[in-house]
Amino acid sequence: MTAKKGGTVMTGVVVFAGSLLGVVGLVNVFQGLFALFSDERLVVTRNHLFVVDVTAWGWTLLISGLLLMAVGAGLLAAQTWARITGIVVVSLHAVIQIFWLGAYPVWACLMIALDVIILFALTVRWSGVREQLGRGDEPAWNGHDDGVPAAERRTTPMA
Template sequence: MASSSVGRTTDPGRPPDREYSVAAAGTILMAGVIMIIAGAFHILQGLVALFDDQFYVVGTEYIYRFDVTSWGWTHLIGGVLLVFGGAALFRGAVWARILAVVLASLSAVMNFMWLPYYPLWGALIIVLDVVIIWAVLAHPRDLRTRGPF
């Protein structure tokens, strides 16, 4: 039985579309806020690496090793991109969601490579990046199916 009221789906067992859009907006809002916070963390990492080269110390047992100043610039630029991406995510546009997944994925890879310098901080940012990716990809509006299948 199809319902003719506005905001209702054709399946009587499904909640109204309005509930999907509220949950979707909350998920995207959460991802945007976390993205801005992760970007701010990146900016802080970058500024610390730029202003004090001796703050981060790396052990000798890691295969890859990078200059701390170049990491500082990388984190600073990545942080600014994450903040702008998080702000764009508030629009809820598909391009902003794609950008959010790409930037959070790059941030996770960058922080994985940052683990030798500051393991706890890098792991925290990786967790935030995974939460961002989950929140953007688990958008309830996209989980609905149209038709009988």
């Protein structure tokens, strides 16, 4: 399933990544809201009792969840910026989840595994994109204008 839309290739793998990003982002939003509204937790260890304020953690989860959902929506809308942004945001999300390992090891491992699946989905089809766009015969841009006026330069359409 491929279709050209907005200067990029929409494949089933990208739709999968966008959908999964939306779900993971929504879960983070709910976690963040829950942490904001019940911002004190009791942590009991063998020798100590701690009262932990999780307001900052709630804001972190809420913001990262909204960002993940926005990138997921961008992927589903076939925006070219969403793929690179998705790779960066999902990588940061995996690092953020490492901080949950002490409190919720199973949940943190599940979220990190989902992040790895999303990263795979965002990077697996990278090599054939130029050919699928019909631009495989063009040389890659070297970063220089080579004296060609802007009106004559071939540019990708903005979505």
